[in-house]
C-alpha cells in the first residue's frame with residue numbers, strides 16, 4: 254500500500270504517512286499555462302492506495318479526480334480532510350445544485366472508501382455511502398484542558414459539536430443567541446452563562462470569511478476578559494485572519510485539515526487510526 258500526498262495537504266499527508274507507516278508514492282503534478290492540471294503517479298505498481306487531499310478549491314477537486322483516474326483499477330481510500338462544498342447540502346432554492354451530492358457521486362464512483370474530518374452537517378454526510386467521519390472536536394478540547402475557559406457555539410445548531418470539545422477540555426459551554434432589539438440592533442449573548450471576566454473560546458467547524466466569529470466577538474468583547482476562536486477547518490478566505498485579529502480576537506487556532514499559520518493541531522493520528 255502507498256500513500257499519495259495531494260498539493261493541498263502536503264504537511265498533513267506526510268504526518269499521516271508517519272503515523273500510519275504507509276510510505277509515500279512519488280507523484281508529479283503541474284499546472285499548464287492555460288490552468289489545466291497534469292498528474293502522474295510515478296510509482297503505481299501497488300494494488301492499494303491512500304490519497305490525501307483537502308478540497309479547498311476547484312483545482313483541488315480536479316487534482317483529486319485526475320489522481321483517481323491515474324489509479325483506475327486499484328483499491329483507493331480517499332482522505333479528504335476538509336470536504337469543501339458541504340455547506341450546499343440541500344437545494345435552499347428551487348433549481349439549485351446540491352453541490353455536495355454531486356461531489357459525493359463523483360468521488361465514490363472511484364474510491365472504495367472516503368475518510369473526512371467533521372463534515373459540515375449530517376445532511377452532507379447523508380449524500381455519501383462509503384464515508385468514515387473522524388471527529389476533531391476532542392482534539393480542540395484537549396488543547397484547552399486544565400484552562401479556566403468557557404466555550405461558546407456561534408448558534409444552537411452547532412452546540413452538540415461544542416459540547417464534545419468542552420467535555421474534552423473539562424470546561425463550561427453554551428451557545429450564542431441572537432435577539433432583535435429593534436430594526437437596527439441585534440444583540441448576541443450567551444443563552445445561559447454569564448461570561449463577564451472570563452476567557453471565551455468561540456468554537457466552530459469552519460471559519461471561512463470570519464464573519465460569524467467577528468460578529469460574536471464584537472458583542473462579547475465588553476464583558477469577556479478575552480475572546481479566542483478555535484475551529485477544525487481554517488478556510489480563512491481572503492483577508493479573514495486580518496479581519497479576525499482586527500476585531501479584537503486574541504488568538505485563532507485550528508487543525509491542519511486546511512494548512513494555515515493557525516493550524517497548531519494535527520488530525521494525522523485520528524486519520525491514521527481509521528486507515
Ligand code: R5P
Nearest residue numbers: 457459460461462463464465
Ligand atoms: C455555518 O453553518 C458554519 O458552521 C460556520 O459558522 C460558517 O461556515 C462560518 O463562515 P464564516 O467564517 O464565513 O462566517
